[in-house]
Amino acid sequence: MQLERFIGMARKPEAVLITGGAKRLGLQFARKALEMGYAVIIHYRSTCSKECLKLLKSAAYKDLVYFIKQDLEFSADNLIDKSLELPVTLRGLVNNASTFSKGNLKNPDNLEEILNINTIAPIRLATRFYELVRKGWIINITDANIKRPNINFQNYRISKLFLEEITHQQAFLFAPSIRVNAIAPGAMLPADSESRQYFNSLSVKIPLARTGDLSSLTDAFAFLVNTPYVTGEVIKVDGGWNLTA
Ligand SMILES: NC(=O)c1ccc[n+]([C@@H]2O[C@H](COP(=O)([O-])OP(=O)(O)OC[C@H]3O[C@@H](n4cnc5c(N)ncnc54)[C@H](OP(=O)(O)O)[C@@H]3O)[C@@H](O)[C@H]2O)c1
Numbered sequence: 001m002q003l004e005r006f007i008g009m010a011r012k013p014e015a016v017l018i019t020g021g022a023k024r025l026g027l028q029f030a031r032k033a034l035e036m037g038y039a040v041i042i043h044y045r046s047t048c049s050k051e052c053l054k055l056l057k058s059a060a061y062k063d064l065v066y067f068i069k070q071d072l073e074f075s076a077d078n079l080i081d082k083s084l085e086l087p088v089t090l091r092g093l094v095n096n097a098s099t100f101s102k103g104n105l106k107n108p109d110n111l112e113e114i115l116n117i118n119t120i121a122p123i124r125l126a127t128r129f130y131e132l133v134r135k136g137w138i139i140n141i142t143d144a145n146i147k148r149p150n151i152n153f154q155n156y157r158i159s160k161l162f163l164e165e166i167t168h169q170q171a172f173l174f175a176p177s178i179r180v181n182a183i184a185p186g187a188m189l190p191a192d193s194e195s196r197q198y199f200n201s202l203s204v205k206i207p208l209a210r211t212g213d214l215s216s217l218t219d220a221f222a223f224l225v226n227t228p229y230v231t232g233e234v235i236k237v238d239g240g241w242n243l244t245a
Pocket of ligand 1: 024189
C-alpha cells in the first residue's frame, strides 16, 4: 500500500488533514502519517510548536507538509474546501482538535462552547469530506475516560461520548465510500491545567501501570488507516484505565 502511494506521488501525493496537528498528540499523528508515506495538512488555530516548524523545514518531507490556520468555531467545513486547493489528493481526516475546559451541565453555555469544537466541528468536517472527497477514511479522537460522571469535566465528557456515537452513526451513513473509526486515548500527555506530578501519579490507577504510551497510540492510528475492512470501531489506547472507571 505504501509503494502504491509513492507511485501515486508522480501525480499528487495522498494526504491526511489533521486538525490541531501542530503540537502534542496531533503532531504525533502527523509524523506517523508522513512515515507511512502520506503528505500531511496540518491545521492549527494559534501557533505551531518548534517540532512542527522543524517538520516544515525537513528536507525528507519536502513538499509533503502543508499548514492551514483556522478557528474551528466558525465554518469548520471550510477547512476541507481549503485543503482541496492544495496540490495533494485528500484521503484521510483526523478530527483531533479539541477543547478541554472545566464545566458541567449547570453551565449550558460552557456545554455549547465545548460541543461546538469537540462534536459539531468534527461532524461538519466529516460531512464535507464525505461530500467532496468521496473515497477515504476518517479517524475521530475521543477519550477513553468518559463513561463515569465527573462534576468538573462533565461537559467535555459528554462532547466525547457524542463523538463516539457519531463515529458509529457516520460509519453506517458514509459506507461504503468512507470508513469512520475512532481512537480513544487514555492518559497520554498532561493537559495545560495539570502538573506533571499529578499526571505521573495516574499510573497507579492504570492496570498497565504507566502513562503516555505514544507509540501504541500511533500504532492504533496506522492499524485503522491500513485495515480496509474495519469501520465504526473505537480503539481504546489507555492501558486498561477504562476498566477501573
Ligand atoms: N492529552 C491526552 O492525554 C489525551 C487524553 C485523552 C484524549 N485526548 C484527546 O486527544 C486529542 C489531542 O489531545 P491533546 O492533549 O494533544 O489536545 P489539546 O492540546 O488539548 O488540543 C489540540 C488542539 O486543538 C486545537 N483547538 C482547540 N480549540 C480550537 C478551535 N476553536 N479551533 C481550532 N483548533 C482548536 C488547539 O489548537 P491551538 O493550540 O493552535 O490553539 C490544540 O493545539 C484531543 O481530541 C483530546 O481530547 C487527549
